[in-house]
Amino acid sequence: MTTTNSVLNMEIMQSIIARYPRKRSAIMPLLHYVQSVSGFVTNEGIELIATLLEIETAEVSAVSTFYTQYKRSATGEYHIGVCTNTLCAIMGGDVILASLKEHLGIENDGVTADGKVSLEHIECNAACDYAPVVMANWEFYDNQTVESAKALVDGARAGNPPAPTRGPNRLVTFKEASAVLAGLDDGLAEEGIQAGIPTLLGLKLAKEGK
Amino acid sequence: MSKLTPVLSAHWDQKDSFTIDAYKRNGGYAAAVKALAMDPDALIQLVKDSGLRGRGGAGFPTGMKWGFIPQGDNKEHYLVVNADESEPGTCKDMPLLMANPHVLVEGVIIAAYAIRAKHAFIYIRGEVTHVVRRLNKAIADAYKAGYLGKNVFGTGHDIDLVLHIGAGAYICGEETALLDSLEGFRGQPRLRPPFPAIAGLYARPTVVNNVESIAAVPAIVANGAEWYQSMGTEKSKGATLYSLSGHVNNPGQFEAPLGITLREILELAGGIRNGHQLKFWTPGGSSTPLFTAEHLDVPLDYEGVAAAGSMLGTKALQIFDETTCVVRAVLRWTEFYKHESCGKCTPCREGTWWLVQILRDLEEGKGSEADLAKLLDLCDNIMGRSFCALGDGATSPITSSIKYFRDEYIAHVTGAGCPFDAAKSTLFAEAK
Numbered sequence: 001m002t003t004t005n006s007v008l009n010m011e012i013m014q015s016i017i018a019r020y021p022r023k024r025s026a027i028m029p030l031l032h033y034v035q036s037v038s039g040f041v042t043n044e045g046i047e048l049i050a051t052l053l054e055i056e057t058a059e060v061s062a063v064s065t066f067y068t069q070y071k072r073s074a075t076g077e078y079h080i081g082v083c084t085n086t087l088c089a090i091m092g093g094d095v096i097l098a099s100l101k102e103h104l105g106i107e108n109d110g111v112t113a114d115g116k117v118s119l120e121h122i123e124c125n126a127a128c129d130y131a132p133v134v135m136a137n138w139e140f141y142d143n144q145t146v147e148s149a150k151a152l153v154d155g156a157r158a159g160n161p162p163a164p165t166r167g168p169n170r171l172v173t174f175k176e177a178s179a180v181l182a183g184l185d186d187g188l189a190e191e192g193i194q195a196g197i198p199t200l201l202g203l204k205l206a207k208e209g210k
Numbered sequence: 211m212s213k214l215t216p217v218l219s220a221h222w223d224q225k226d227s228f229t230i231d232a233y234k235r236n237g238g239y240a241a242a243v244k245a246l247a248m249d250p251d252a253l254i255q256l257v258k259d260s261g262l263r264g265r266g267g268a269g270f271p272t273g274m275k276w277g278f279i280p281q282g283d284n285k286e287h288y289l290v291v292n293a294d295e296s297e298p299g300t301c302k303d304m305p306l307l308m309a310n311p312h313v314l315v316e317g318v319i320i321a322a323y324a325i326r327a328k329h330a331f332i333y334i335r336g337e338v339t340h341v342v343r344r345l346n347k348a349i350a351d352a353y354k355a356g357y358l359g360k361n362v363f364g365t366g367h368d369i370d371l372v373l374h375i376g377a378g379a380y381i382c383g384e385e386t387a388l389l390d391s392l393e394g395f396r397g398q399p400r401l402r403p404p405f406p407a408i409a410g411l412y413a414r415p416t417v418v419n420n421v422e423s424i425a426a427v428p429a430i431v432a433n434g435a436e437w438y439q440s441m442g443t444e445k446s447k448g449a450t451l452y453s454l455s456g457h458v459n460n461p462g463q464f465e466a467p468l469g470i471t472l473r474e475i476l477e478l479a480g481g482i483r484n485g486h487q488l489k490f491w492t493p494g495g496s497s498t499p500l501f502t503a504e505h506l507d508v509p510l511d512y513e514g515v516a517a518a519g520s521m522l523g524t525k526a527l528q529i530f531d532e533t534t535c536v537v538r539a540v541l542r543w544t545e546f547y548k549h550e551s552c553g554k555c556t557p558c559r560e561g562t563w564w565l566v567q568i569l570r571d572l573e574e575g576k577g578s579e580a581d582l583a584k585l586l587d588l589c590d591n592i593m594g595r596s597f598c599a600l601g602d603g604a605t606s607p608i609t610s611s612i613k614y615f616r617d618e619y620i621a622h623v624t625g626a627g628c629p630f631d632a633a634k635s636t637l638f639a640e641a642k
Contacts, residue, residue, distance in 0.1 A: 029374070063394065067378050069337065086546075090632070123380065124299065126303070128453065129301055139339050166340060183342075183375060201463065208212075
């Protein structure tokens with residue numbers, strides 16, 4: 001084992017495994033956990049997961065390469081996803097993605113030289129009534145424009161990104177978000193709004209008797 | 211009287227709606243107490259009587275699904291909630307869980323008890339950090355309150371609930387792929403039979419239900435099957451969330467009885483964006499064949515949409531106006547299916563690849579009229595010949611768009627490429 005594993009906390013990994021009736025089921029949260037420590041899925045992380053779950057490293061690699069959210073190289077501290085599935089693309093997602101590529105000087109799946117921002121075109125993120133949608137570390141940035149998306153990445157590069165539109169009061173880093181996706185509590189669940197305007201539209205109209 | 215019937219969404223406008231305190235203030239967890247005092251078989255019968263059908267797209271009767279679980283078999287049973295909401299256009303479960311995660315937790319308690327499961331799982335997609343936080347907190351708070359874990363509500367029953375977080379694979383919304391993923395494998399669909407009710411998670415009897423289906427259960431227990439039956443149409447009972455998006459003045463969530471029409475919902479939403487007309491729309495996500503303006507009065511229930519040649523699906527109403535190039539829209543969906551194809555079966559893996567090549571050529575003006583026949587032939591070889599419904603879904607936008615907009619495809623061939631100005635479809639164009 002190399003030094004990377006010195007920061008992988010065995011107690012946390014064992015607690016993740018203990019959630020499940022059969023330990024192999026823990027492979028996905030463990031991969032999210034490795035990303036929360038290393039920023040991507042490292043070979044060392046794969047080896048440790050294989051050891052803990054008593055399976056081959058090839059089996060862990062097979063799983064990690066199947067799922068898009070597991071990265072095999074470092075993402076930016078702020079990983080930006082622009083929805084370019086049909087509806088968001090047509091309503092402005094394509095223009096937003098193109099302008100961010102130019103603004104940041106990187107291509108799809110690229111990372112800025114300062115390591116702050118990575119960019120990826122993403123598929124439908126279940127927020128179509130807020131289109132066009134941009135995700136940062138998988139937090140919602142609703143109703144985006146070219147200007148607001150540029151402000152998001154500029155803020156991220158300056159270490160001061162705007163807060164998500166439906167999310168906590170501050171944008172957490174990619175590693176911090178990965179810990180949440182490993183099922184760990186970061187204490188931010190009660191921050192932010194419960195719903196945006198589109199979510200509440202039908203209820204509002206019903207209350208108005210319409 | 212309003213055409214809308216907020217049940218699931220009734221308390222979403224309270225700022226703390228996602229907390230256990232708010233949920234209890236609004237009457238939450240009383241249905242679980244009531245259910246746990248009932249015979250499990252009576253609960254299954256109640257859900258059967260309500261007419262509740264699966265809200266994840268297929269519309270299979272929920273109570274019947276529960277009834278398939280063999281009883282007295284001395285095996286572990288599992289309940290798995292499908293919260294992998296990823297069908298393009300579908301955006302109902304994530305706002306539901308962000309605003310009121312406890313209704314799902316309560317539904318899980320009731321459903322697990324009914325099918326005699328001691329273990330339940332919620333499989334949520336991984337690209338929604340804040341929804342994960344809210345749901346995880348709700349589960350933790352339910353454990354603290356004694357609603358989950360050992361001896362729930364002091365009844366002597368044990369119910370454990372684990373939140374499993376995905377990692378970005380649309381195919382995991384397919385229930386058997388979801389189970390493989392939950393077992394720690396690549397998410398690829400399984401051959402059926404055996405169905406999950408016989409051999410599901412860890413080869414044990416398993417019910418897999420959509421978030422909205424399970425979330426509907428507490429209100430059914432609280433108010434009775436007759437109340438639920440009083441909403442909807444003859445074979446499509448109850449209320450459901452319709453998600454309106456796209457070129458409309460006011461997109462959003464509309465909870466209404468099954469059978470409402472797009473015309474009625476559009477009226478509530480202030481219509482198509484100003485100065486534009488409806489061109490095409492999906493009734494239930496990109497895997498359901500496209501509709502046009504001629505379908506504005508189709509009742510949006512399982513039977514009505516099917517009779518008009520599509521599927522109710524997830525009730526994801528994606529609206530596109532006349533500025534939208536249908537070839538571009540269909541190409542983009544097809545690229546999605548190609549990316550998300552798990553690679554297990556040849557018709558889907560190879561077929562979606564070829565569909566993208568041909569559509570890309572057509573959109574760029576490099577295609578020919580013969581390509582339309584080739585597209586339809588490929589679709590014919592994918593539809594019904596793929597391992598799971600992903601392949602079938604991939605053909606829906608193509609065959610339906612060629613049916614309604616053949617001339618537009620031809621215009622891409624005879625002219626010099628796409629005749630549309632993509633900038634006019636954006637919201638920014640509208641703002642200027």
